[in-house]
Amino acid sequence: xxxxxxxxWFDSPYYHTLYQCRDEREARFxxxxxxxxxxxPEGARVLDLACGRGRHARYLAxxxxxxxxxxxxxxSIAYARQFEHDxxxxxxxxxxxxxxxxxxxxxxxxxxxxxxxxxxxxxxxxLRNVYGSLKPxxxxxxxxxxxxxxxxxxxxxEEKKINGLVFRIHxxxxxxxxxxRVEFCADGRAYFFRERVRLFxxxxxxHMFECVGLxxxxxxxxxxxxxxxxxxxxxxILVAQKPPAL
Numbered sequence: 001x002x003x004x005x006x007x008x009w010f011d012s013p014y015y016h017t018l019y020q021c022r023d024e025r026e027a028r029f030x031x032x033x034x035x036x037x038x039x040x041p042e043g044a045r046v047l048d049l050a051c052g053r054g055r056h057a058r059y060l061a062x063x064x065x066x067x068x069x070x071x072x073x074x075x076s077i078a079y080a081r082q083f084e085h086d087x088x089x090x091x092x093x094x095x096x097x098x099x100x101x102x103x104x105x106x107x108x109x110x111x112x113x114x115x116x117x118x119x120x121x122x123x124x125x126x127l128r129n130v131y132g133s134l135k136p137x138x139x140x141x142x143x144x145x146x147x148x149x150x151x152x153x154x155x156x157x158e159e160k161k162i163n164g165l166v167f168r169i170h171x172x173x174x175x176x177x178x179x180x181r182v183e184f185c186a187d188g189r190a191y192f193f194r195e196r197v198r199l200f201x202x203x204x205x206x207h208m209f210e211c212v213g214l215x216x217x218x219x220x221x222x223x224x225x226x227x228x229x230x231x232x233x234x235x236x237i238l239v240a241q242k243p244p245a246l
Contacts, residue, residue: 004116005116005193005194005195005196006072006116006195007072007073008193009182009193009194009195010052010071010072010073010075010076011073011074011075011076012193013075014165014184014186014191014193015193016053017162017163017165018160018162018167018182020162024055026223027055027056027059027110027111028059029223029224030110030143030223031056031059031060031063033223033224033225034108034141034225035063037218037225037239038106038139038141038239040065040105040106040139041105042064042065043064043065043066044065044066044105044106045065045066045067045068045103045104045105045106045135046060046065046066046067046068046104046105046106046107046108047067047068047069047070047099047106047107047108047133048060048067048068048069048070048108048110049070049095049107049108049109049113049130050070050071050072050095050109050113050114051069051070051071051076051080051090052071052073052076052080053076053079053080054069054076054079054080054083054088054090056108056110057069057080057088057090058083058088060108061085061087061088064087065087066087067087067088067089068089068090068091068104069088069089069090069091070090070091070092070093070095070099071090071092071093072092072093072094072095073092074092077090077091077092095126095129096117096122096125096126096129097129098129098132098133099129099133100133101132101133102132102133102134102135102136103133103134103135104133104134104135104138105134105135105138105139106134106138106139106140106141107130107133107134107138107139107140107141108140108141108143109130109140109141109142109143110141110143111143112143112144112145112197113143114126114142114144114200115144115197115198115199115200116196116197116198117198120198120208123198123200123208124208124211124212127208127209127211127212127214128212130212130214131212131213131214131242134242135242136242136243136244136245137241137242137243137244137245138241138242139217139239139240139241139242140214140238140239140240140241140242141237141238141239142205142237142238142240143235143237144200144205144235144236144237144238145197145234145235145236146221146228146230146233146234146235146236147199147200147201147236148201148230148231149232149233149234150173150178150199151173151199154171154172154173154178155171156170156171156172157169157170157171165184165185165186166184166185167182167183167184168182168183168184169181169182169183170183173199176198176199177196177197177198177199178196178197178199179194179195179196180194180195180196181193181194182194182195202219202228202230202236202238205236205238209238209240213243214240214241214242215240215241215242215243216238216239216240217239217240217241218238218239219236219237219238219239220235220237220238220239221233221234221235221236221237222234222235222237223235223237225237
């Protein structure tokens with residue numbers, strides 16, 4: 001049985017080559033801004049859901065939090081585990097499966113690490129697992145692209161040269177999803193991988209959050225936490241809460 005696209009692609013070393021130029025300073029700036037609004041206590045338990053190789057989880061641990069990183073990629077988790085210490089642990093895990101109950105003060109899902117699955121029921125299942133893993137009163141941060149901005153600014157073709165490799169990237173939108181095809185040659189072989197992400201709108205998240213019991217608190221439109229504007233914001237950043245115990 002063929003592996004799901006995100007398992008095959010995220011496990012590939014070429015995935016990390018293509019995306020190695022992501023702005024580390026921007027990511028740390030975003031987390032610093034985020035921590036101001038979340039106001040988590042020192043030592044709070046934080047889950048980095050879809051943590052990749054753990055760069056954000058490591059930074060959160062540096063800030064004094066007790067951090068757990070989960071990712072479906074075996075290779076990414078194997079890499080991340082070299083950085084483990086008493087406040088930082090990593091596990092290979094599929095977010096569609098539950099992980100701990102009433103345990104975390106906050107769950108973070110950063111940089112469009114959602115929307116990959118075939119059905120909306122699977123996405124809702126992820127959110128139910130997030131709800132279950134949070135302590136009462138715990139916070140959930142979901143950082144997604146703004147679907148409307150993606151539709152308006154889609155770059156259909158581009159070429160990137162990185163570490164001697166030439167990546168040819170083709171994008172399209174069909175049936176409520178954005179598709180990306182990545183083609184390149186390496187070690188005398190031709191490769192191609194696909195990405196596919198559901199174009200969820202704010203109303204979709206509001207509906208799913210309501211279905212699973214999460215209460216939406218804030219929406220932002222960028223990593224500087226500017227207000228969300230459907231026509232102009234590049235990001236859709238949501239902060240939700242599991243209701244406190246009565």
